[in-house]
Amino acid sequence: MRQTLSALLAAVALLCLAPAPALATVSTTSPSAAEIADARAEADAIAAAAGVQDLFDNVTDSRAPALRHRASGVVCTFEPHSPVNRIVILGDLARGDHLGCSTRIAGFVQSLYMTRYSEPMSADQVLANSVIAIHQVHPDARPYTGETIALQGPTAPAIKTARFIFKVQGVDEFSRSSAAGHGDWMITLRVTGPLDNAMAGDLLSEATLVNILAPPRR
Numbered sequence: 001m002r003q004t005l006s007a008l009l010a011a012v013a014l015l016c017l018a019p020a021p022a023l024a025t026v027s028t029t030s031p032s033a034a035e036i037a038d039a040r041a042e043a044d045a046i047a048a049a050a051g052v053q054d055l056f057d058n059v060t061d062s063r064a065p066a067l068r069h070r071a072s073g074v075v076c077t078f079e080p081h082s083p084v085n086r087i088v089i090l091g092d093l094a095r096g097d098h099l100g101c102s103t104r105i106a107g108f109v110q111s112l113y114m115t116r117y118s119e120p121m122s123a124d125q126v127l128a129n130s131v132i133a134i135h136q137v138h139p140d141a142r143p144y145t146g147e148t149i150a151l152q153g154p155t156a157p158a159i160k161t162a163r164f165i166f167k168v169q170g171v172d173e174f175s176r177s178s179a180a181g182h183g184d185w186m187i188t189l190r191v192t193g194p195l196d197n198a199m200a201g202d203l204l205s206e207a208t209l210v211n212i213l214a215p216p217r218r
Helices: 005-016 033-050 123-137 195-213
Strands: 056-058 066-069 075-077 086-089 098-105 108-115 159-168 171-182 185-194
Touching: 033 056, 033 066, 033 086, 075 098, 108 195, 123 159, 123 171, 123 185, 159 195, 171 195, 185 195
Parallel strands: none
Antiparallel strands: 056 066, 066 075, 086 098, 098 108, 108 185, 159 171, 171 185
């Protein structure tokens, strides 16, 4: 079942006990028309800043800005007014075949990538490339061996995952990189944030991917 960002944040909040400002989208009340309009305007601004209005549709219907990538069907959902909210076009593939969207949720930076490779790639291959990139940027990266979370059912698409600890500005942080097939597309998700809330970051990443990969409701 597809979930809203607010629902995912509420689950993360149970684990990480983040302060209220970090969980601004968690609310027990329905969004007002003004709040939805504000979120829609922010989604439009994110798309305009990246020049991708022709590649994304604004599907915002809550307090969280949301843009759906037309070709893959993947929805990028953003924490309202986060300074890291953005979409980028990447690589040397055809325009729109390799994109990423970033946001910060409950203290974790989340980067979601959608790629349609010119040659078939498995989730294992994509994850291996992601791991190489992590070690290039963070040579001190070492495996995370703590508790982890899995939300997938037995018939769900395979999610391949690697978890790390590395230093950011001298402080150990938890990072998870995952890859999964989604039709003709490969989805890669990286989540990085406080090591002492690693379980929350793992849950955020797992829930986000399960939500993306879930079959559409009929």
